[in-house]
Amino acid sequence: MIEIEDVHKSFGLLEVIKGVTMNVARGEVVSVIGGSGSGKSTLLMCVNGLEPINSGRILVDGTVVHARETDLNKLRTKIGIVFQQWNAFPHLTVLENVMLAPRKVLGKSRQDAEAVAVERLTHVGLADKLKVYPSKLSGGQQQRMAIARALAMSPDYMLLDEVTSALDPQLVGEVLDTLRLLSSEGMTMIVVTHEIRFARDVSNRVAFFHQGRIHEIGPPEQVIGSPRQPETMAFLKSVL
Amino acid sequence: MLAGCIVTIEVAVLSIIIGIAFGVLLALARMGRKDVWSWVANAWIEVARNTPALFQIYLAYFGLGSLGLHISSFLALLAGITFNNAGYLAETFRGGLRAIPGTQIRAARSLGMTAGQGFRLVVLPQLIRVVYYPITNQMILAVLMTALGLTVGLDSDLAGVTQRFNVLTYRTFEYFSVAAVLYYLVAKILLAAARLLAFRLFRY
């Protein structure tokens, strides 16, 4: 379970998260929607400790993320994150990209790591690209590789940060299909997205972010179907 | 004269290898905290880049001599060229590190890698590729710089051997033409070897 309790976060003088509280239960898919610069992506970075926070706290399975005694590297093996810019490692093949962390962080043998990597890559539909370098892949393929790379750590949680925003429109579908597959398998996910239709179809709950706060959170039928806040209505109107 | 080629290659390759080691240290010192070491690195880099290589060799040969530290012309040449290489390579490494986006480290950390693992497994292999061609260029320049050994009386390298023959026979043009051809071949062979190695090394 991920528990976010009254988190505040500033970059210099600019406060981007102004007191956010939110829980995500095991097996749940929560979509976070909202305009650019509303702090949604920053929140994900905070959840796995890539960004420090100013106050409040975040717990993952009862472990306080920003506590001094927390072993972040160990914690991060439980939390997969995929970025808007997929950040493929250009010097490694697709297979090596996915095998790297299981071998070096989890200490798996080459055979074990390879077996897992092939399995995950097959899962995201890249079984025929194992020996290829990322530069030879399309954006959608690189993004699916990044998803497989995170999945190879067998995480309990997946954080997805606008994973389709940098893709050409015709490539968005293949990545969303991969995410649908994950949610149907019961993966716990926080999905920051601009794809409202996807959020409506896949999520258990949708959170609407506005100016560093959650303005509305609830089942998709409610937040997207019949929003109560004027800001939510205005936002949905502008993107749909 | 072929034996002279070997000495020339020896000096060039040694000066590059030691130069890389010092270059890395200088780059790290320059990027690190503002302390005595960053000051030393700055001074080294700027002097290496803003004075003639010949001056640097003179400094090693005549300058150190007046401090009571007399070194052979071979060592003076090696020290001078290494000093020069290190200064230029330090800037190459600094630029190379900047060329690798910070998001790569972030992606590595998000997979649970330590900062050290992220640098060793993700940043370093990419850095090696970025700086590889500048290093081979610097190596060719080092080959050309070895001819400066002549001015401090080195007589075992290609230029020195040529000069020895020249003094005996006064056939300056003939002997130095042969030397020029040999320098050209040495430069091209080293370059070809470096390209071949790159072909094996970088497949992406």
Added chain:
Amino acid sequence: MFNASISPNDILFMLRGAGVTLLLTFWAVLGGTLLGVAFGLLRATAPGWPSYALGTLLDVFRSVPLLIQLILATAFAPIAGLDWQPFTVACLVLAVYASAYCTEIVRGSILAVPLSTRRAARSLGLTWWDDLTVIVFPIALRVGLPSWMNLALGLMKDSALVLWLGIIELLRSSQIVVTRTQEPLLVLMIAGTIYFLISFPIARLGTWFETRWQVHD
């Protein structure tokens, strides 16, 4: 041996040497740039075997030590029946040497201008010549100027090698002062400082151009 110290005359002598260094640099840069621009244009705009042959020829000057080139030219001049001063030979060798580097800078800068930009210019009805002078040159100049400044500084430093021909430039003049005063370290320090004072500000200016123009890309 009496303890001779460095006199104001010695400093003046070295400054005169620095003047010779700068004069050499000036002629080398001037000649090298004129030749380099012509060759570079040829290399960039007229592909095919002449351009390739020129490239290979100029590459020779970048693959043979400058000192060897200077010695060869000095030995060759009398053979060819030319009664040239060492200074003239030095300027010529340095200029040709510079042109070999300048050609690649010019060629690289011109080729760095994206084809789409040139197509856009031509699509607006600009002629080949207009495209070259109004669009390509201004962009290429920004790309190439920092490298060109580095080349000029490199020549200033490389010009020290002409001391082998007996020309009294900065480094040779300091050697002469060393012979008189027997204070190599101190005298060399002064010479190094003069080199540094000439080179460092220009190098900084080059870096400044580079960063300034990158921002506006």
